[in-house]
Amino acid sequence: MTDSPALPPADITALIASARGAMAHAHAPYSRFAVGAAVRLTDGTVVTGSNFENASYGLSLCAETVAIATVSAQGRLADITAIAVSGGPMDAAADPAAVITPCGRCRQVMNEAEQMAGRTLAIYCVAPVGDAIHEHRVADLLPHAFGPANLGIAPLKDA
Numbered sequence: 001m002t003d004s005p006a007l008p009p010a011d012i013t014a015l016i017a018s019a020r021g022a023m024a025h026a027h028a029p030y031s032r033f034a035v036g037a038a039v040r041l042t043d044g045t046v047v048t049g050s051n052f053e054n055a056s057y058g059l060s061l062c063a064e065t066v067a068i069a070t071v072s073a074q075g076r077l078a079d080i081t082a083i084a085v086s087g088g089p090m091d092a093a094a095d096p097a098a099v100i101t102p103c104g105r106c107r108q109v110m111n112e113a114e115q116m117a118g119r120t121l122a123i124y125c126v127a128p129v130g131d132a133i134h135e136h137r138v139a140d141l142l143p144h145a146f147g148p149a150n151l152g153i154a155p156l157k158d159a
Helices: 009-023 063-073 104-117
Strands: 033-041 046-050 080-089 122-126 133-137
Touching (some): 009 122, 046 063
Antiparallel strands (some): 033 046, 033 080, 122 133
């Protein structure tokens, strides 16, 4: 697996802004906790997603999963290079120190995307406001992950 090329600071800033912007589209009437995600592809395209809650809570969708599934539906799963995630309460002032990280399900989906892309993905976790950025790798968020490689499935194309 290769490393994704380091993104210039301006591209990281734009990716984070896209994730924060996606929060505005969250359908979160139950938790009142909006999450936005932005996925950057090899050609610089950014695809966003926001959480979508359901009255049957177990059927809710996380922002990261929505964004990655959208990329996959476009046939571009192998093109993912970086992901930004932002979230916070909809009804309160945002805390610039409250950086969120993906839930376990989203970490597993990110692992799938990373293995199918054949490159290490940068994961940028941020609060809805402020300058705090926690950069992670999927292996840091989900050590000893099970994924396509365990089943003998190779990346979709060479990274």
